[in-house]
Amino acid sequence: MLTCKKSYRDIPFAHRQHLHDGHCALIHGHNWGITLTFACSETDANGFVVDFGKLKYLKTWIDEHLDHACLFNADDPETEALLASAGHLFKAYTLPNCSCEGVAQHLHGIFDNMVRTETSDRAWITEIEIIEDSKNSAAYRPD
Numbered sequence: 838m839l840t841c842k843k844s845y846r847d848i849p850f851a852h853r854q855h856l857h858d859g860h861c862a863l864i865h866g867h868n869w870g871i872t873l874t875f876a877c878s879e880t881d882a883n884g885f886v887v888d889f890g891k892l893k894y895l896k897t898w899i900d901e902h903l904d905h906a907c908l909f910n911a912d913d914p915e916t917e918a919l920l921a922s923a924g925h926l927f928k929a930y931t932l933p934n935c936s937c938e939g940v941a942q943h944l945h946g947i948f949d950n951m952v953r954t955e956t957s958d959r960a961w962i963t964e965i966e967i968i969e970d971s972k973n974s975a976a977y978r979p980d
């Protein structure tokens with residue numbers, strides 16, 4: 838199996854872990870990184886797993902949904918009140934869990950489908966690494 842990687846860096850967005858017993862419960866931001874590992878069983882006519890020049894749909898999705906957004910866990914009890922009182926201050930994005938691990942798993946579900954569609958099922962995403970900062974990251978790799 839051949840693979841290749843594409844990285845997106847310095848994507849500012851915020852999140853919080855409402856169940857955390859420390860400072861992660863506070864809304865805070867990072868300049869996130871996302872590294873996608875693509876795989877295929879057969880390359881395209883150029884010998885590419887994916888054509889790096891034809892991945893704009895991924896960057897567009899990131900810009901529209903994550904860039905300068907505030908991510909909320911779907912079960913965060915404060916989200917509704919925050920958005921009701923100051924919704925114009927947030928570009929909110931809600932997902933099951935906005936931890937590094939949760940973002941990796943969530944984005945895999947979205948991006949893998951997009952890549953499969955764009956490549957007519959020739960290529961897929963075998964791993965997504967989410968980088969929170971220079972010290973912390975997590976990855977999702979489906980079984």
Ligand SMILES: [Zn+2]
Nearest residue numbers: 852865867969
């Ligand atoms: Zn954080």
